[in-house]
Amino acid sequence: EAQVTQNPRYLITVTGKKLTVTCSQNMNHEYMSWYRQDPGLGLRQIYYSMNVEVTDKGDVPEGYKVSRKEKRNFPLILESPSPNQTSLYFCASSSDRGASEQYFGPGTRLTVT
Amino acid sequence: QKEVEQNSGPLSVPEGAIASLNCTYSDRVSQSFFWYRQYSGKSPELIMSIYSNGDKEDGRFTAQLNKASQYVSLLIRDSQPSDSATYLCAVIGSGGYNKLIFGAGTRLAVHP
Numbered sequence: 001e002a003q004v005t006q007n008p009r010y011l012i013t014v015t016g017k018k019l020t021v022t023c024s025q026n027m028n029h030e031y032m033s034w035y036r037q038d039p040g041l042g043l044r045q046i047y048y049s050m051n052v053e054v055t056d057k058g059d060v061p062e063g064y065k066v067s068r069k070e071k072r073n074f075p076l077i078l079e080s081p082s083p084n085q086t087s088l089y090f091c092a093s094s095s096d097r098g099a100s101e102q103y104f105g106p107g108t109r110l111t112v113t
Numbered sequence: 114q115k116e117v118e119q120n121s122g123p124l125s126v127p128e129g130a131i132a133s134l135n136c137t138y139s140d141r142v143s144q145s146f147f148w149y150r151q152y153s154g155k156s157p158e159l160i161m162s163i164y165s166n167g168d169k170e171d172g173r174f175t176a177q178l179n180k181a182s183q184y185v186s187l188l189i190r191d192s193q194p195s196d197s198a199t200y201l202c203a204v205i206g207s208g209g210y211n212k213l214i215f216g217a218g219t220r221l222a223v224h225p
C-alpha cells in the first residue's frame with residue numbers, strides 16, 4: 001500500500017529535550033516536506049526536500065532541522081523543543097514537480113511542556 | 114493580508130444541496146491551485162487540482178478558477194453528511210514549485 005508513515009503519532013516531552021519525528025514514504029517520491037498545523041493558522045511549511053541531500057527552508061524553519069540521507073526518509077529534528085512548538089505535524093511527499101499534489105502522513109501531535 | 118484566504122465557517126448546508134467553498138489568493142503569478150479535504154483528527158487528502166481558468170469537474174466536485182479575480186472555488190453537488198470536513202485551499206505562487214501555501218480552511222457541515 002502506497003503511504004507516508006510518521007512516528008511517533010503522539011509525543012509529550014519537556015522543554016529542551018531533543019527529539020526526532022521520523023517520516024518515511026514507500027512511493028519513491030523525490031519531493032518531501034514537513035508542515036505544522038495550528039488552529040486559525042492552517043498548515044505552514046517548515047522544511048522541504050527536492051531529493052537526497054537537497055533540503056531548504058519553508059516559511060517557519062526556526063527551531064527545526066531536517067536531513068535527507070535516503071530518498072524514502074525525511075526526519076524532523078527538534079534540538080531544543082520549546083512550548084511554542086506544541087503543534088500537529090504532518091509529513092508529505094509528492095511524485096510531481098515540487099509541491100504539487102502531495103500525499104500526507106497521518107500526523108504527529110507534539111506537546112512540549 | 115494573508116496569502117490565501119478562506120472563510121472559516123462553519124458553512125452549513127442540508128443534505129442534497131450544493132456546497133460552495135471559496136478561496137482568494139494574493140499572489141498574481143500563482144499557477145497551481147489545490148483543494149484538500151481534512152476530516153477531524155485526520156491528515157489532509159487531495160481532492161482537486163486546477164491549473165487553468167475555468168471549471169474542472171470530478172464526480173460531485175467542481176473546481177473553478179478565475180485568475181483575473183484571483184479566486185478559486187469548490188462546488189460539491191448533492192452534498193452528503195460524509196462530506197462534513199474542513200476544506201483547505203492551497204496555492205503554488207511566486208515562491209516556486211517547492212512551496213505550497215495553505216489557507217486556514219473552511220469547515221463544512223452537511224446536515225441530514
